Amino acid sequence: MCETCGCNLTSGNMHIAQQPRSDGVTAVNVLKNLMSENDTQAAHNREHLERHNVFAVNLMSSPGAGKTALLEASIERLGRELRIGVIEGDLETENDAARIRRHGIPAVQITTGSACHLDAHLIHKALHALDLDAIDLLFIENVGNLVCPAGFDLGQHRNVVLLSVTEGDDKPAKYPVMFRAADLVLLSKCDLLGAMEDFDHTAAEAAVRALGREVPVIHTSARRELQLDGWLSWLREACAAQRESLRHYRPVTDGPALMFPQL
Numbered sequence: 001m002c003e004t005c006g007c008n009l010t011s012g013n014m015h016i017a018q019q020p021r022s023d024g025v026t027a028v029n030v031l032k033n034l035m036s037e038n039d040t041q042a043a044h045n046r047e048h049l050e051r052h053n054v055f056a057v058n059l060m061s062s063p064g065a066g067k068t069a070l071l072e073a074s075i076e077r078l079g080r081e082l083r084i085g086v087i088e089g090d091l092e093t094e095n096d097a098a099r100i101r102r103h104g105i106p107a108v109q110i111t112t113g114s115a116c117h118l119d120a121h122l123i124h125k126a127l128h129a130l131d132l133d134a135i136d137l138l139f140i141e142n143v144g145n146l147v148c149p150a151g152f153d154l155g156q157h158r159n160v161v162l163l164s165v166t167e168g169d170d171k172p173a174k175y176p177v178m179f180r181a182a183d184l185v186l187l188s189k190c191d192l193l194g195a196m197e198d199f200d201h202t203a204a205e206a207a208v209r210a211l212g213r214e215v216p217v218i219h220t221s222a223r224r225e226l227q228l229d230g231w232l233s234w235l236r237e238a239c240a241a242q243r244e245s246l247r248h249y250r251p252v253t254d255g256p257a258l259m260f261p262q263l
Contacts, residue, residue, distance in 0.1 A: 038152055041120035045127065045155025052132035054085075055242040056140060057235075058154055060178060061162035062171075063144030066188040066222060068096045070162065070231075071139055073222035075103045077232055078137070082239065085135040087126045089118040089143045096141065106130055117148040120155055137239055146171065150181040158183040158238055165189050165199045172207035180211050184218065184234055191221040 049056050059067045068088075075084055086107040088097040097109035108126040110118060123140065130138075140156055142149040150159075161182040163171055166189060172179040179185065185208055187201055205217045216234060221227035 035151075038120045041124055042153035042155040045120055045123055046157070048127065049132065049138065049155060049157075050246055052135070053243065053246055054132050054135050054138050055239045056138040056154075056156040056158075057238075058140045058142060058149075058156035058159050059162065060142045060146075060149045060159065060181075061144060061164070061188075062146045062167060065144070065162040065164040065167065067141050067144070067162055068099055069222040070186070070188065070220065071100060071141065072103060073226060073228055074139075074232065074235070075100070075105055077228060078235070079103070079105070081236075082136045083134055085130050085132075085138045087118075087123065087130075087138065087140045089122075089141060091116070091143065106135070112143060116143055116145045117152055118142050118154060119152045123154045137235070146175040146178050150178040157242060160184045160186060162186045162188045163204060165192055165196045165201070168198070169200050169204035170207060172204065172211060176211050179208055180213060182208075182213065182215055184216050186231060187217065187219045189221060189223070190219045190227055191223060191225040 046056075059071070061067055071086060078084065084105050086097070086100045086105055088094075088100065088107055088109045090096060090109070090111060091113060092111055094109040094111075097107040100107035108129045110122050110126055112118065112122070118140065132138075140154060142154075159181050161178055161184070163185060165187060172185075187204065190201075193199065193201065201219070208215070208217055216230075218230040218234065219227055220231050
């Protein structure tokens with residue numbers, strides 16, 4: 001984790017670093033504590049989502065890859081089948097949350113300031129602002145960044161990474177941690193493939209496979225030529241599988257998740 005962009009600390013986990021410490025504690029130990037606390041909080045978030053039968057998807061990509069446009073198009077297609085909620089992450093502004101709300105969907109904006117990712121503590125706070133009993137599918141749109149978001153469990157059930165055809169087909173090789181974390185890779189803005197002579201979609205998929213990942217790679221377009229069927233089918237199947245897995249769900253009654261306040 002870098003020390004210049006602020007990605008170690010967010011407003012959600014700052015209290016951990018500010019706890020009194022004995023002299024001689026190292027930055028490495030602080031970071032270990034942060035990551036451990038994040039994972040514990042993520043487990044609590046996931047348990048809470050499952051108690052309310054909510055399936056959560058973490059959307060990650062570089063800035064401008066089309067995450068919000070994909071959400072808007074998906075809401076238009078799925079809004080009558082599934083009750084959708086959205087958590088938006090950006091450094092500043094409520095622009096993306098405002099776009100989502102115009103579709104009649106509850107959206108909570110998280111502004112991270114200098115932090116280039118969301119973390120489990122920030123998601124915990126955002127869940128307070130949502131009526132989870134009225135949501136089947138929760139999208140978490142992470143901060144645009146192909147590095148740091150992959151390192152932080154939020155309590156989600158699936159990770160989806162967007163790779164825009166405007167970015168270059170070598171991105172999976174350049175940013176392997178992000179693409180290794182993916183349960184699904186979406187090639188976005190595929191309506192531009194004819195104009196992007198330098199992007200080879202077969203090379204992009206081969207770069208994903210070279211990481212040892214056999215995850216689906218699906219072509220999408222959320223703008224001029226809608227190309228969403230593969231993505232929407234994947235979502236429907238994943239939601240159905242989650243509901244089936246929770247048919248015999250029993251809430252956790254002890255363990256580290258209960259170290260944090262119940263929502």
